[in-house]
Amino acid sequence: MIEIATTKDLNTLFDIENRVFANDSFALSKNSLRYHLSNNIIYKIEQDEKIAGYILWLKRKNYYRLYSLAIHPDFRGLGLASRLLEYSLENLDKEKFSLEVKVSNLDAIRLYKKFGFKVSRILKDYYEDIDGYLMVK
Structure with missing residues (x-):
């Protein structure tokens, strides 16, 4: 639920x-x-x-x-992460979405791409130890 x-x-x-x-x-x-x-x-x-x-x-x-x-x-x-993301995209009242993710978090990146997010740009030193991606849908 x-x-x-x-x-x-x-x-x-x-x-x-x-x-x-x-x-x-x-x-x-x-x-x-x-x-x-x-x-x-x-x-x-x-x-x-x-x-x-x-x-x-x-x-x-x-x-x-x-x-x-x-x-x-x-x-x-x-x-469960897929279910949460799918539910969100269906129930939120906007058509545009963004997120930041560590470039090393391959599982999360794969999940976001599955739901139509695309890497928009690299965020240099966004996290303490690594770059991030800005992803948008």
């Missing part, structure tokens, strides 16, 4: 964030997640009656920016 996350999901979302982005300086704090729950769109996906992952979209004037996509390690390989 996919639905909009609420503040009651905060602790679980924060746990997923910490597991997926444990050593990442871009990881969201609990306060950041709380802010996004109130001001942006976070879809959660459930598997076996547990929140298994989420996708966070920032609404801009003419497009949405995919800010974070995380699937709990226990639920990887089930196609």
